[in-house]
């Protein structure tokens with residue numbers, strides 16, 4: 377479904393991504409793990425069109441994405457949940473979700489998607505009229521995820537959804553990610569919480585300072601000595 | 611609670627309430643002023659301020675759309691008024707003999723508005739692509755450029771057509787012709803065709819345009835881009851296009867306001883729309899509350915009228931002006947005062963129901 381070949385991204389003179397290749401198959405959960413500054417967010421932004429790559433290719437199905445502006449990529453079925461709970465603080469939960477469907481025109485379909493989001497996140501339904509900025513951290517993360525789902529994407533990019541959440545909430549979020557995947561959405565998950573990410577991933581890649589150093593199934597990597605040492609604390 | 615539910619949708623919903631307040635405020639003020647004027651109870655000073663107040667309100671509403679809703683700082687709103695004013699004066703001067711007053715005023719205002727919008731969009735396209743307060747810097751510079759350009763422009767019209775010169779005035783006209791733009795002296799001998807009614811109509815039109823935009827899909831996208839650029843991009847909002855829309859409408863309203871202003875005076879100098887005027891407009895917007903159109907209107911009315919009405923106080927004039935500035939800021943932007951007023955209002959309304 378998504379195929380990245382020899383992707384390079386630079387910030388001015390600094391090359392943050394130095395030529396990486398990976399694939400996300402239809403219906404899979406694929407995770408990209410790596411330490412701070414490895415280039416995970418940079419990779420995500422390049423895929424969703426927020427950053428222009430310096431080289432390489434990004435294929436979504438049969439379409440090359442590198443030449444397409446970000447606002448059109450969303451309507452092609454690729455949605456991103458950006459890092460750090462970026463909600464529209466001064467708008468209500470409902471308005472945030474409506475904005476998630478910004479590229480869609482079918483009113484009935486949008487209302488249906490909103491119902492689905494509320495089923496997945498009942499807490500958002502209770503707070504539909506609340507200002508997004510006053511939600512708790514966990515609720516804001518749910519809102520950011522719900523908002524991306526409003527575009528009815530075929531592939532969802534998640535950038536560190538567990539960041540700064542309590543263990544209980546992290547479990548809940550990961551549970552929901554699996555749920556979303558079961559409903560037919562392919563998932564590319566970026567995480568520092570390697571243990572949890574590897575547990576739900578079909579396949580995984582390890583990113584280190586702009587290069588992919590390891591890859592395998594989630595289970596393989598979870599049992600890999602190097603991964604254990606560097607990311608799983610022992 | 612049950613009371614609240616019975617209210618029709620346009621009263622219970624906050625956004626409709628704001629709109630309703632705006633339009634009723636304008637309507638009531640219009641009626642009161644018309645009555646006062648027709649019964650001869652309005653001083654000539656006050657009467658002479660009616661049109662300018664309407665112009666500043668419209669320019670400030672436009673500016674609030676750009677600064678408050680879209681979150682882009684603009685330090686040159688007055689120069690968009692300038693573009694509107696001087697183009698309208700030229701249009702009106704050219705059509706003076708052939709078109710009656712009212713349609714001439716409308717045509718001039720439309721031309722002024724369109725021209726200002728074109729300038730706004732031309733500036734906005736490159737600048738709004740950048741993240742940061744670049745628009746503030748560029749509009750500041752644009753204000754200076756426009757002022758210098760108009761100060762050096764000479765335009766005359768006679769039977770042979772238009773005559774134009776730049777820097778040095780070498781426009782020679784056949785007798786019967788007239789100068790439309792006269793360099794540093796600006797526009798002279800303009801026929802005064804602006805009316806208070808036209809001003810009020812313009813305010814209403816501006817309010818309709820701004821409110822419709824604010825509560826539309828595009829309006830929510832504009833606010834989303836202001837609140838969080840990356841998140842807005844991630845849901846597929848075209849940031850540049852949407853910010854350009856707000857800035858274009860903002861300039862367009864300033865252009866229309868300037869046109870009305872220009873046609874309200876027989877002489878108009880380019881220095882009228884300088885940096886100070888831009889800052890004053892920004893003061894009206896900030897004091898009235900970012901994104902709050904009613905606040906903008908009230909702040910503009912008070913702050914335009916006050917210095918004029920205080921002329922007799924001489925020494926105390928600026929002191930009172932400063933105190934009023936602080937009071938308005940407290941009233942419109944201070945949470946404590948706001949809650950206090952809301953509570954007082956609630957108590958009053960429940961008292962009345964109790965009886």
Ligand SMILES: Nc1ncnc2c1ncn2[C@@H]1O[C@H](COP(=O)(O)OP(=O)(O)OP(=O)(O)O)[C@@H](O)[C@H]1O
Pocket residue numbers: 387390392410411412413414415416417418419459568
């Ligand atoms: N806007 C920028 N300008 C310059 N350098 C940047 C910029 N954004 C990121 N970088 C650099 O690119 C590298 C990769 O950053 P990136 O944000 O992709 O890391 P990350 O893997 O997402 O880290 P984290 O887990 O902390 O979010 C870092 O060295 C970072 O300093």
Ligand SMILES: [Mg+2]
Pocket residue numbers: 416417418459536
């Ligand atoms: Mg990151």
